[in-house]
Structure formats: C-alpha cells, structure tokens
Amino acid sequence: MRSVKSYQASSNSNLTSMPQPLTARRSAPISGRVKVPGDKSISHRALILAGLATGRTRIEGLLEADDVMATARAMEALGATVSRSGAAFEVLGQGVGGLTAPDGVLDFGNSGTASRLMLGVLAGYPMRVAMTGDASLCRRPMSRVLAPLSEMGLTVEGDKDTLPFTVEGTADLLPIVYELPVPSAQVKSAVLLAGLHAPGRTTVIEPLPTRDHTERMLRFFGAEIDVKTRDDGGRAVTVGGDAELTGAHVIVPGDPSSAAFLVAAALICPGSDLVIENVLLNPTRTGFFETLREMGADIEILGEHDEAGEPVGDLHVRSSKLKGMRVPPERAPSMIDEYPILAVLAAFAQGETRMEGSAELKVKESDRLAATAAGLAACGVEARIEGDDLIVSGRGAVPGGGVVETHMDHRIAMAFLTLGLGSEAPVTVDDIGMIATSFPDFVPLMRGLGAQLP
Numbered sequence: 496m497r498s499v500k501s502y503q504a505s506s507n508s509n510l511t512s513m514p515q516p517l518t519a520r521r522s523a524p525i526s527g528r529v530k531v532p533g534d535k536s537i538s539h540r541a542l543i544l545a546g547l548a549t550g551r552t553r554i555e556g557l558l559e560a561d562d563v564m565a566t567a568r569a570m571e572a573l574g575a576t577v578s579r580s581g582a583a584f585e586v587l588g589q590g591v592g593g594l595t596a597p598d599g600v601l602d603f604g605n606s607g608t609a610s611r612l613m614l615g616v617l618a619g620y621p622m623r624v625a626m627t628g629d630a631s632l633c634r635r636p637m638s639r640v641l642a643p644l645s646e647m648g649l650t651v652e653g654d655k656d657t658l659p660f661t662v663e664g665t666a667d668l669l670p671i672v673y674e675l676p677v678p679s680a681q682v683k684s685a686v687l688l689a690g691l692h693a694p695g696r697t698t699v700i701e702p703l704p705t706r707d708h709t710e711r712m713l714r715f716f717g718a719e720i721d722v723k724t725r726d727d728g729g730r731a732v733t734v735g736g737d738a739e740l741t742g743a744h745v746i747v748p749g750d751p752s753s754a755a756f757l758v759a760a761a762l763i764c765p766g767s768d769l770v771i772e773n774v775l776l777n778p779t780r781t782g783f784f785e786t787l788r789e790m791g792a793d794i795e796i797l798g799e800h801d802e803a804g805e806p807v808g809d810l811h812v813r814s815s816k817l818k819g820m821r822v823p824p825e826r827a828p829s830m831i832d833e834y835p836i837l838a839v840l841a842a843f844a845q846g847e848t849r850m851e852g853s854a855e856l857k858v859k860e861s862d863r864l865a866a867t868a869a870g871l872a873a874c875g876v877e878a879r880i881e882g883d884d885l886i887v888s889g890r891g892a893v894p895g896g897g898v899v900e901t902h903m904d905h906r907i908a909m910a911f912l913t914l915g916l917g918s919e920a921p922v923t924v925d926d927i928g929m930i931a932t933s934f935p936d937f938v939p940l941m942r943g944l945g946a947q948l949p
C-alpha cells in the first residue's frame with residue numbers, strides 16, 4: 496500500500512522549474528489499439544465521495560495525474576485515508592460529517608475542479624481552512640461557487656474572489672434552490688456536495704445540461720438524487736440533505752477529453768487507423784465526437800455498454816477529409832475542454848468553422864480563446880475572435896513552422912503538438928510541463944502510435 500502523500504505537487508513545482516519545449520513533426524499514420532487514462536472528472540468525484548462515505552471504496556482506473564492527486568491529498572489532509580493497492584486505489588471514508596480540520600494549507604495546484612468541488616465539501620464543516628493553488632488557478636474566478644455557497648452559509652475571509660483565501664463552513668447550512676448563471680458542472684457539483692450536509696432538499700437548475708457525473712456517482716454511493724429534465728433540455732437536480740453515503744466499487748472509464756487528441760491525430764495523419772478502447776461516452780461529454788462526425792470524420796463507436804453507472808465504448812477512427820461548420824453555442828458544455836483541439840482540426844478542414852458561445856474558454860487554465868487563436872496564427876492559420884466566437888478559416892492543409900505559447904495550459908500544449916503531427920513544417924510548443932496535470936503519458940503514448948515527437 497502506498498499513501499498518496501508520496502505523490503509530489505508537481506504542477507506547483509513547474510512554476511520554478513525550467514520550461515520544457517517540444518517539437519512535433521509531420522507523422523506517418525497513427526495506428527494501433529490503445530487505452531487512454533481514466534476520466535479526470537470522474538476521478539475527482541470518486542475520491543471526494545469515497546472520503547465522505549462510510550467504509551471502504553475501491554477505485555479502479557483512477558487518473559494518476561497532478562490535478563487528481565491534488566484532490567487525493569486534500570481528502571487525506573481532511574482525515575480520509577487514500578492508498579494505492581496494486582492497480583487500484585482504496586479510500587477509507589469518514590462519513591458525510593466526519594472530516595477533520597487539515598494541519599496546513601490545502602494546495603490545489605492547477606485544478607479548478609479540485610478547488611471548486613472541495614469548497615462545496617468544506618461548506619458543511621465549522622472549521623477554518625486555508626486554500627491555495629498555482630499561478631494559473633489563483634487567477635481563475637471563484638465567485639461563481641462562492642456566491643451560492645455563501646447563500647448556504649459558507650464565509651470567505653476578506654471577501655476574496657480568487658485564491659488564496661481562507662473559508663469557514665457551518666454545521667447549520669441552509670438548503671437552497673439555485674439557478675446556474677453560467678453552464679458549469681463545477682458550480683453545480685459544489686452546491687450539490689454542500690447540499691449533502693444541509694437539512695431538506697437542495698436544488699440546482701441548469702438551463703443547459705452540463706456533465707452529470709456528480710449526480711450519477713452520488714446515486715451510486717446511495718444519496719437521494721432526483722433529476723427532472725425540462726422540454727427545452729434544461730435540468731433541475733435535487734439532492735436530499737443529511738445524507739449518508741456508503742463505500743462502493745468505482746470503475747473509471749477512459750477520459751474522452753484525453754482521447755480527443757488521439758482522435759484528432761488519427762484524423763489528420765493520412766492512412767491512420769486507430770482504436771481507442773473503453774472511452775467514457777456519457778452524452779454530456781460527447782459533443783466533440785458528434786461535431787467531428789458532422790464535419791465528415793470517420794469515427795465509429797463499438798461495443799457500447801454501461802459500466803459502474805456510466806456508458807463506455809471503443810472509438811474506431813480513420814483519417815478523414817473534414818469540412819468546416821457552425822458549432823452552436825448550446826453544444827459548448829458537452830465539449831467545453833475540446834475547443835482548442837477542435838480549432839486545430841478546423842484548420843485542417845476545408846472552409847470556415849465558427850465556434851459560437853465560447854465565453855467560458857476565457858476563464859480556464861489560460862484564456863483559451865486567445866491562446867488558441869494566437870497559436871493558430873503562429874502556425875500560419877487564419878483565426879479570429881468575434882465577441883465570444885472563435886472563427887477558423889480552414890484550407891485543408893496547415894503550414895505550421897511556429898512556436899506556440901501554452902500559458903501553463905495542458906490542453907493548449909497537447910492541441911498544438913497534435914497540430915504539428917499534420918502540418919507541413921514542425922511546430923514547437925514552449926513548455927510541455929503542464930501536460931502532467933491531466934495526461935502525464937501523452938508524449939510516450941503518442942510516440943508509441945507513430946507520432947513524431949522526438
């Protein structure tokens with residue numbers, strides 16, 4: 496058994512370590528059968544709910560990346576026991592009210608999900624907890640979660656909107672009905688997690704459906720969850736308070752947001768034929784694959800089935816000629832992390848791709864609208880931002896030859912390394928260090944499939 500304390504907070508140490516540039520070159524076909532690491536969103540939630548449950552939880556396929564290890568360390572600091580046992584993780588939970596005050600500051604590294612979901616957990620405990628993150632996380636807005644959680648009873652010292660700050664929860668949380676002003680699964684999840692402690696029922700209303708892993712997993716651990724879907728697709732999610740959760744056996748499927756880079760590489764490198772096994776196919780996460788099919792991509796889904804409460808299947812991808820399209824704003828939540836790699840594919844397509852309603856991209860690990868447009872321009876692609884829309888003019892081929900700034904953003908780094916596998920001239924990414932936050936084996940895995948990442 497190995498405790499998670501032995502995992503380093505490497506996303507923070509990246510701040511002081513030297514940047515690691517990498518150059519991607521035009522590649523032969525990307526082919527083979529492969530699995531991607533476990534889904535990041537489900538991994539965070541598995542650790543949190545396991546820590547709040549009574550008894551033991553076994554987690555298979557947990558993503559061992561910096562972001563998820565920040566959640567694991569936080570749960571340990573709060574009194575849960577998290578250890579690795581062979582290929583799985585085991586968590587000994589403390590029950591919904593059983594967590595205890597940490598000794599030091601909780602450091603969430605680069606992870607928005609870890610920090611925001613944990614605020615929901617902490618809201619139910621009358622203890623002062625100091626929280627921080629790396630330079631990127633300390634710029635990201637926290638008011639979106641602090642607003643509903645303050646209504647429930649959480650206080651933030653100094654009324655701050657960004658980390659670092661100290662919060663204090665209460666044993667007397669109020670249940671609320673909260674309508675999300677922005678489509679965000681992190682905000683929805685934070686309110687639902689706080690609702691576990693509140694007496695009565697807490698409801699989150701979301702005008703556009705966002706990823707629903709918290710609801711599914713809460714149900715899996717025994718919480719009372721009610722989901723009502725409106726005619727317009729919006730949802731009202733209600734959690735019963737004073738909840739009791741029981742340890743469970745969680746199996747984490749492959750992350751579709753990581754698979755997206757492999758799919759993209761296979762599409763743009765001629766002659767590719769790739770199968771990615773065991774990918775999460777929850778409909779709140781598959782907007783990218785649907786969009787690519789509409790653009791003409793040859794993507795087949797094989798062997799779809801349910802595993803531990805989530806749909807999974809294999810993706811079979813063959814290189815394809817793509818055409819530009821209008822991506823409607825209501826699709827954004829189901830593919831929010833895939834816009835940088837979609838924009839890269841749009842550059843290889845014929846015609847214009849207009850990605851509408853992408854405002855949320857401005858508040859991710861970097862301003863992804865700006866970083867993506869600048870990266871494309873550095874690689875000779877015409878791209879522009881109009882309000883909240885990103886517009887890419889595809890010419891069927893990409894010149895490349897640029898140096899791309901990643902701004903401490905793992906998805907920008909992976910998106911532009913992928914671009915370099917299909918462009919005419921090599922593409923250099925200024926720093927690949929942050930890739931460890933979500934997909935530590937990205938570079939060796941891609942090399943194994945034929946990618947030229949020397």
Ligand SMILES: O=C(O)C1=C[C@@H](OP(=O)(O)O)[C@@H](O)[C@H](O)C1
Pocket residue numbers: 535536537608678679680681682684706831832855
């Ligand atoms: O709930 C989650 O696990 C996530 C929700 C999304 O963020 P928002 O809730 O800010 O849209 C997504 O970008 C992030 O990578 C993971």
Ligand SMILES: C=C(OP(=O)(O)O)C(=O)O
Pocket residue numbers: 562605606607608609832859860906933
């Ligand atoms: C936005 C992301 O993550 P987070 O918000 O958890 O930092 C991401 O992984 O693309």
